Amino acid sequence: IAGGGAVGIELAGEIREAHPNTKVTIVHSETRLLSDVYPEKLRKNLEQKVLAQGITLIDQDYIDVFPDPLFVTDVVTRKGKTIKDADLVIQAFGSRPNTDVINTLGAGVLTEAGHVKVKPTLELPDHPGVFAAGDIIDWHEQKQALKSGSHMSVVVPNLLSFLRGQSQKKVYKGSTEMIVVPIGRLHGSGYFGVLWGVILGDWFASMIKGKDLLVDMSRKSLNY
Structure with missing residues (x-):
């Protein structure tokens, strides 16, 4: 999985839970999972939980070439590390904005x-x-x-x-960062950027998002 943001972490957890004998590797460009928007404590917490699920992490590296899904064998990272006998390579990093x-x-x-x-x-x-x-x-x-x-x-x-020809008084000061990252149905972490930064554990991630990844809520919000 190329990308160690929330999508990459969640996907890795889902694969490991559904196919526990499948080897899963996350290749991430930064020193920790997620981005530096989030505190080091949360990023380290998620890293420990990902590793505990038997998922391999390769940090500060990239996958530049995505092979044909029908003919994937070995995958070589930008720094020359080889991931052998890969069945599938999934892009889970953000795309360039259409600007x-x-x-x-x-x-x-x-x-x-x-x-x-x-x-x-x-x-x-x-x-x-x-x-x-x-x-x-x-x-x-x-x-x-x-x-x-x-x-x-x-x-x-x-x-x-x-x-109206008037001065602009509204300014954007940022938003409170909130995220819930499940790793399978039973593990993960949640974060709320209030007070000192509140981190919640497995039970919270499982209860809020781990069971269905909010699919049912999203479906209802779209009247589908």
Whole structure:
């Protein structure tokens, strides 16, 4: 599994639970699982639980070439490590945001990773009246659909103020980081970025998300 974020961890746990004799390896670009948005304590906690499930971790490395699923054998990482006799390679890292059209505004509007540079008002620097929200913005936070509501609570009033010729008073100060990462049905960790940062263990991850990965809740929210 290429990518040790929440998706990669959850997928590894699901595979190990359904097929306990299957060898699973996570290749992750950072020194710990998840990203540095989250505290070291949580990342270390999840790493220990992943290893306890017999999942192999290769950190600070990448898989650059994804072989044909029908003809996978050995997989070689960027640093030359060989994962032998692989049956399947799964991409579980984030993709580049679809922001190429914003380049029409001129040079310097995007970061090297393709995210849109914004001021705390979520307006683009040097482009009055142009706002951005969602996963495309360059903000040090985990990309989650949940945060889009917080973005829009800043963008909408500021956009209306701009149209009225008034100063923009709403600023985005970030959102509280929250995540639940199950490792199979019975293990995992949850994190709430309040107070000193609250980390909850297996029982919480299992109760909240481990049983069905919130599929039933998502289905109902989409009226499906």
